[in-house]
Amino acid sequence: MQGSIPRKFGSITLSERLHIFGTALCLPFILAWSLMTKPFVSRHAKKHWKRVVIETAIQTVTGAFNRVQLQYLFGDSTQRNIEKWAKRVKVPIEVEEIGENAKLTWMGQKRTDRVIFYFHGGAFLMPLQEPSLDFWKYIQRELKRRGQDVTFVVLQYTLVPNAVFPTPLQQAVRALEHLQTCGIQPQNLQLAGDSAGGNL
Numbered sequence: 792m793q794g795s796i797p798r799k800f801g802s803i804t805l806s807e808r809l810h811i812f813g814t815a816l817c818l819p820f821i822l823a824w825s826l827m828t829k830p831f832v833s834r835h836a837k838k839h840w841k842r843v844v845i846e847t848a849i850q851t852v853t854g855a856f857n858r859v860q861l862q863y864l865f866g867d868s869t870q871r872n873i874e875k876w877a878k879r880v881k882v883p884i885e886v887e888e889i890g891e892n893a894k895l896t897w898m899g900q901k902r903t904d905r906v907i908f909y910f911h912g913g914a915f916l917m918p919l920q921e922p923s924l925d926f927w928k929y930i931q932r933e934l935k936r937r938g939q940d941v942t943f944v945v946l947q948y949t950l951v952p953n954a955v956f957p958t959p960l961q962q963a964v965r966a967l968e969h970l971q972t973c974g975i976q977p978q979n980l981q982l983a984g985d986s987a988g989g990n991l
Contacts, residue, residue: 803863811864814855821851858916858951869911869918869947870894876921880928889969892954893962894947898924899931903975905941907931908966912986915959916951923985941981944970948991963991 803811825847829835835843853861866872870886873896877884885897909927911919927943934941946966948959970980984991 803859807857807860807863811856811860814851818848818851822847861917862950865913865917865920867918869945869950870896872918872921873924873945873947876924879921880925882928887969889962889965891958891962891965892949893965895966895969896945896947898927898943898945900940900942902940902942903973904979905939905981906970906975906979907941907943907981907983908970909943909945910948910963910982910984910988910991911945912984912988913950915948915956915987918950919945919947946991959987959991 822844825832825835825843826840829838829840829843835846838846852864856864873884876882877898882899885901887895887897889895907927907930909923911923913919931941931943946963948954948962971977
């Protein structure tokens with residue numbers, strides 16, 4: 792924010808761009824240091840080296856950058872990220888407007904008997920990322936291999952600064968009501984979420 796006027800989603804200044812560039816130059820050294828000190832740091836000692844690298848990178852990036860820098864880096868739209876992912880993995884999607892400025896996106900065949908309803912993370916300010924979609928595609932594939940076809944639906948809730956909490960919660964309630972009107976019984980609906988989505 793500059794004064795009391797909210798800054799546009801993902802709109803960064805020159806100094807913020809330079810800060811991102813400088814952090815990117817330092818990141819390999821930070822990651823190398825975390826790997827070298829891994830045996831001596833209790834929280835890392837028993838972890839696989841890949842996990843140490845991922846956790847250190849996430850901690851560095853989220854600690855170094857402000858909201859608009861993170862939005863610049865991670866994208867400005869859950870919808871665009873889903874469309875890009877769906878094109879890459881060749882999965883059909885169906886988007887439903889449900890009111891309250893929220894959308895539901897169905898991945899693959901829409902069904903009512905076995906539904907995973909996913910609330911994505913990102914501190915209410917970052918959109919859904921493709922690795923999360925890859926994970927849920929893997930879950931779908933594994934369940935299908937075991938004879939259980941499931942459909943996967945994502946809530947696209949409004950992000951900061953376009954809305955603040957409790958707007959995402961109100962959108963989640965609206966989405967659940969919508970799924971019920973589609974004929975999905977509570978016993979056939981599995982809720983899942985991570986980080987901010989887990990909070991919802």
